[in-house]
Amino acid sequence: MPTKQDALNLLKEYNDNPALVQHGVQVGACMAHFAEKAGEDAQRWEIVGLLHDLDYEKYPEEHCHKAAEIMRERGYDEEIVRAMMSHAWGICTDVEPLSPMEKTLYAVDELSGLVNACVLVRPSKSIMDLGVKSVKKKFKQKSFAAGVDREVVLKGAEMLGMTLDELIAEVIEGMRARAEECGVK
Known part of the structure; x- marks a missing residue:
């Protein structure tokens, strides 16, 4: 099994x-x-997160499908490939998120982008002082980080049985725990 570094x-x-x-x-x-x-x-879950957009830059028209091919060639198992595919359910794949890992990826992908955008406009440029309230305010502002699909975020929270506030808090916490690595310190 390939490692996180791989x-x-x-x-x-x-x-x-x-x-x-x-x-x-x-x-x-x-x-x-x-x-x-x-x-x-x-580590398994992190690998899925790392590789979810593997093919997005070079193969946008084949998003997820080319990544699945590359991942299989590199020795990633079907559970990881399927989880990666599920993040684009209803967009460019028909792989519905079913497992906890798949539902989590579906829920956090778009929201992490919004949280990152919120960090970039803060005076501190840091996640360390970012609160749920600030993210929620920007979430409601459709023109802010307009590429973030709010419906996917809401559907993801529902899949996980979480409120939007709970999901936002956990995404902030996940990124804050590795702020330097994530570029948001």
């Missing part, structure tokens, strides 16, 4: 855009956080 190297191999790599690292950190809370394998 996954990060693979992500960097297929993505030249530092923002896409950073997004993968942030989603990976959130996934590890949720896995630890659930008593699951944090």
Whole structure:
């Protein structure tokens, strides 16, 4: 089984855009956080987060499908490939998130992007002083981080049986725990 470092190297191999790599690292950190809370394998979950957008920069028209092919070639098992595919359910795949790992990835992907955008507009440029209230205010502002699909975030929270506030708090916590690695310290 490939390691977290192998996954990060693979992500960097297929993505030249530092923002896409950073997004993968942030989603990976959130996934590890949720896995630890659930008593699951944090490294497996983190790998799924790291690689969820593996093919997005080089193969946008084949998003997820090309990543699945690459991941299989590199020795990733079907549980990890399926989880990666599930994050784009209803967008470019028909793989519905069913397992806790899949539902978590679906829920945190878009929201981590919003949280990152919130950090970038803070005077401190840090997640250390970011609160749920600030993120919720920006969530309601449709023009802010307009690429973030709010419906996916809400559906993800529902899948996890969490309120939006709870989900936001956990995503902040997951990124805050690895603020330096995530580029949000």
